[in-house]
Amino acid sequence: MEQYEIVQLVNSLKISTEEDKDVILLDGDISDVGRRKLIASLVYKVFSTKVIPRDLFRTQALRILKLIGSVTVELIGNNLFILEFSSQMDQNRVLNNGPWNLFKNLIMFAEVDETTKITELSFTMLEVWIQVHNIPLACMNQSCAERIGNLIGTFTEVATRLKRECWGRFMRIQVSIDISKPLERLLCLSLGTGLELETLLLMYERIPTFCHQCGILGHLVRDCLESPFLGDNGKEILKFGALILASTRVGR
Numbered sequence: 001m002e003q004y005e006i007v008q009l010v011n012s013l014k015i016s017t018e019e020d021k022d023v024i025l026l027d028g029d030i031s032d033v034g035r036r037k038l039i040a041s042l043v044y045k046v047f048s049t050k051v052i053p054r055d056l057f058r059t060q061a062l063r064i065l066k067l068i069g070s071v072t073v074e075l076i077g078n079n080l081f082i083l084e085f086s087s088q089m090d091q092n093r094v095l096n097n098g099p100w101n102l103f104k105n106l107i108m109f110a111e112v113d114e115t116t117k118i119t120e121l122s123f124t125m126l127e128v129w130i131q132v133h134n135i136p137l138a139c140m141n142q143s144c145a146e147r148i149g150n151l152i153g154t155f156t157e158v159a160t161r162l163k164r165e166c167w168g169r170f171m172r173i174q175v176s177i178d179i180s181k182p183l184e185r186l187l188c189l190s191l192g193t194g195l196e197l198e199t200l201l202l203m204y205e206r207i208p209t210f211c212h213q214c215g216i217l218g219h220l221v222r223d224c225l226e227s228p229f230l231g232d233n234g235k236e237i238l239k240f241g242a243l244i245l246a247s248t249r250v251g252r
Contacts, residue, residue, distance in 0.1 A: 037084060038112050042094060045123045046079045047106040047179075047209075047218035054081060057102060064102060065094055076118060083109075099126055101208035106179070106217050125176045126217070127156055131246045132171045133201040136191065140166040152184050152202070153177035169201075174246045182215030183207075185244055203246035215240040 046052045055071070063180040067149070069087030076082050100107040108123040132148060142158060145166060149155025152175050159172035172185040177183070189198040210217045214226040221238065228236040 038114060038116070040086075040088070040091065041082055041084045041112060041166060042091060042109045043076070043080065043082050043112050043116075043118075043121060044082075044107055044109045045121075046102055047123075048102075049109070049223050050104065052079050052105070052189060057081065062101060064100065064166045065090070067093075080118070080121075081209045082112075099128055099206055101207065104209045106208045108179075116147075124178055124180055126179050127174055127176050128207060129159075129172055129174050129205040129246075131203040131205065132173060133169075133203060134198065135171055135189070135200050136198060137167065138191070139140060139189065140168070140171050142166065146169060148200070149175045151187060172205075183210065183217070183240065183244060185215070185240065202244070204244060205246045207245065210236040210240070212240045212242075215244075 022215060046057070054073055054075040058071070061067060061071055061073065067085075067087070067090045069085060069090050071086065071090070072084040074082050074084075083094075085094075094109055095111070098107075098109070102107075106126075108126060110121055110123065112121075121152055135144075142160075145158035146155045147170075149158075154176040156174040156176055158166055158174070160166055173228060176241065183204060184202055187200045189200055191198065206218065209220060211224045211225045211226075213218050213221045229239055
């Protein structure tokens with residue numbers, strides 16, 4: 001049974017007076033054990049059309065995530081796992097240095113606590129670094145970075161130099177994006193009345209598999225459900241080409 005079906009079933013249940021009295025109370029020791037384990041854990045989802053075996057990720061985790069300590073991996077759903085860390089430093093690295101991928105399949109992590117339910121987990125918002133190219137020097141500042149970031153998604157930060165300047169060949173901003181929506185390819189910028197519109201090109205750093213047809217992360221063109229975009233000559237055109245991918249080597 002799918003998770004959304006479980007939620008619907010629970011919400012539809014009628015609890016009798018007798019059942020309402022049967023409340024399970026956990027003592028401090030039992031709940032504290034579970035709480036401590038969850039503090040050292042993250043739930044993660046692998047976005048793939050194929051089923052990912054637990055042992056495959058466990059054998060690859062140290063290499064992919066560059067972990068120092070040991071980890072425990074348990075399967076809790078369809079391509080959904082819980083990862084328990086022995087090192088707090090490892091856990092922080094994983095949270096703060098994404099996005100991650102397994103064989104080019106996106107991996108998203110979520111923090112959990114004692115009130116978290118599997119049915120309530122959401123893997124929709126992903127923090128990514130975006131290079132903004134062809135941007136006028138006058139716009140390479142904190143205020144403009146925030147404005148651009150919030151047009152793409154939710155602005156997080158902007159990369160600056162020692163004097164907190166954003167100047168360079170391009171501007172780098174970190175943005176939380178909704179992965180259920182197509183990646184933004186460009187933005188149009190106006191510097192004032194009577195001036196030509198400037199086209200800002202957006203290039204994404206370290207993003208894994210995405211569809212070059214619909215621009216959504218997590219699947220390839222061959223698995224896309226969207227109808228192909230046809231050009232004037234009737235041939236299929238992939239709107240999201242390799243140009244949207246930034247070089248992994250950052251040099252501003």
